[in-house]
Amino acid sequence: MRPIGLLCMCPKCKVLETCEFMGDKMLPTKRFKQIHNGEAYHDCGSTNPCRLFHISYREFMLARSEEDGNGTISENRQGQ
Numbered sequence: 001m002r003p004i005g006l007l008c009m010c011p012k013c014k015v016l017e018t019c020e021f022m023g024d025k026m027l028p029t030k031r032f033k034q035i036h037n038g039e040a041y042h043d044c045g046s047t048n049p050c051r052l053f054h055i056s057y058r059e060f061m062l063a064r065s066e067e068d069g070n071g072t073i074s075e076n077r078q079g080q
């Protein structure tokens with residue numbers, strides 16, 4: 001199985017980072033750590049899990065500029 005890159009966005013501070021997943025298991029990064037059930041949490045202390053996008057950072061920024069910043073990108077949550 002190959003890891004897939006998902007874009008994680010912290011709902012609290014809006015930090016974006018690409019995280020890799022093997023199935024529903026996240027490979028932890030410095031700032032994003034998986035707690036359970038595929039939910040990743042940012043280390044800023046956010047109590048809400050990060051939003052995950054099946055899209056690359058570059059695609060996200062492109063789509064966002066096309067949508068004029070209102071972000072209508074479809075969202076895919078892991079494990080729910």
Ligand SMILES: [Zn+2]
Pocket residue numbers: 010011012013014015042043044045046
């Ligand atoms: Zn955060």
